[in-house]
Amino acid sequence: MINETRFVSQELKARVYQAMRELNYHPNAIARSLRRKKTQNIGMIVPDISYPFLAEVARGVEDAGFELGYNVIVCDSDGDLEREADYIRLLQEKKVDGIVFVAAGESSSHVQTLIEQGMPVVVCDRDLPGVEVDTVIADNVGSGYQATEHLIDLGHRRIGCIAGPQVLGISNKRGNGYKRALGRYGILVREELIVRGDFRCRGGYEAMRKLLALDEPPTAVFACNDLMAVGAICTASKRRLRIPQDVAIVGCDDIALASFTNPSLSTVAQPKHEMGAMAVEMLVERIKDKSKPPTRRLLPTDLVIRDSG
């Protein structure tokens, strides 16, 4: 009938559609979901949808979902493992067909549990160790490497790094790329040149102050995301340092504002929208075939050279 499951004569078809119009009939997706055992809904769990980077990833998820016939239930875990667990339970009860997962913490237990219960999951933007799960991620090590290599190419040897919250954690691949580039070019990694930030402007601002307070401040700085780079530029400007002559600064992400900072920000562009869209594509593949082996996609990043370094 309506769902083209068998042959229906033209005449009856016409009469049915006519009646649908007259009665203002619209299919009830809830009843349909109950019967078909699929909802055409997917969940997206993120630490904070208002964080610009994730907002753009979410937009990619949304766009691909629309294209492929899925609605997206967005869940802000707020970096809170308990709230994350609450949302996971809710999404399971609401029978979403799959989940795009941007983890709140380093732990992989939540995803592990989901997988074991047969829920299709794609982990997005971060690696979770020890879980066999579809993953889509940007080349973060490569990003740090690209940025640092660029600064080395410019002649810098004393290069600082404004890292994320956990310098040693799995999260800081970008910091690892920084170290690898230094090593590759025979430059000693100096721990005093690596300062932690909080991935926001304020953290970059404070971190830059610490770097500039060193006896021998760096001549260039790689900030592990653009927000912190903006904070770092702010610090340098207040000190009346010229960028890039006195300190060069390179960020990471390429947020929309990066072209319009003062000076404009050199950065390593991340494929944010693409990452979200690919997560959904992989998720739909997984929904279709739950038995195939998990894949891991590493998306390349682009060095964008502007005026800050």
Place this chain on the structure above:
Amino acid sequence: MINETRFVSQELKARVYQAMRELNYHPNAIARSLRRKKTQNIGMIVPDISYPFLAEVARGVEDAGFELGYNVIVCDSDGDLEREADYIRLLQEKKVDGIVFVAAGESSSHVQTLIEQGMPVVVCDRDLPGVEVDTVIADNVGSGYQATEHLIDLGHRRIGCIAGPQVLGISNKRGNGYKRALGRYGILVREELIVRGDFRCRGGYEAMRKLLALDEPPTAVFACNDLMAVGAICTASKRRLRIPQDVAIVGCDDIALASFTNPSLSTVAQPKHEMGAMAVEMLVERIKDKSKPPTRRLLPTDLVIRDSG
């Protein structure tokens, strides 16, 4: 039983919960929705979730939804009325309990239709003319007024305005506030001092170029949002103009970055998170009682004076 609809003895209760644990039983929200005729889901229709302002509003919606027991299905209309209509149909078929609506265009026909069909709706962030609907909105006229009055207080008389896409449309309340402030202080509104932008950095950048190209450029500029203000700062900096001495600039929104531009951006802070949260609270009230008269909440804004003006 589980839903506390009648008395059950302690003993049986214990046995039931025991069995639930043993069988790993979890209620099926789809079946429950079908039976109860409510889904505990709400839809949020926005032009673009990756636009920072809307991302923060969405976060407010998400937080209040979580608190009140609702999940949020986010729908990006992408400013496209057809896609908006598609999403509306989908949300209706999926039987969301209500919709938070940030309209794609100026037309109110979509909302009008929703209302007529009995769907609870709260319009957020923009007024839709001619529809009786719950609305929560920031004081945009007041914002423009506050910003402009501040510039007048600083002694400026020749004040430019970087407006949104439709200068005359209902959308540009902030521009109207600008005009009202000028009028209030007996300053003539000069059309050549009002330039349209696109609400993004690029548009602010271009608009500022136009303003500076005038025979008599303004000594101060009110940009109708912060992204355009950042673009304007960028233009002024490239021209080696000092801010605020040569041109003062005031923005609107107070995005996270506003404290870290160079110089830091004076702006009119909008209650973004609060607006989203209030939209959900109003929506839940509406869901409870569909017959009460619609209300309109006007949220106050705050002038934040920093270094740019």
Place this chain on the structure above:
DNA sequence: ATTTTAAACGATTACGTAATCGTTTAACTA
């Protein structure tokens, strides 16, 4: 002792769809 009342719980049914099964009619083969 008999009736009344309430506590406690089992059993039935509707929600709106889609898959399955079964029935009618016509066409086609032997």
Place this chain on the structure above:
DNA sequence: TAGTTAAACGATTACGTAATCGTTTAAAAT
């Protein structure tokens, strides 16, 4: 002409819940 096959469609049932109705048992009232 009888038997076979397929086209076209109506009718039944399951999906998992919650509201309603009905039944049993015990306590309370007369």
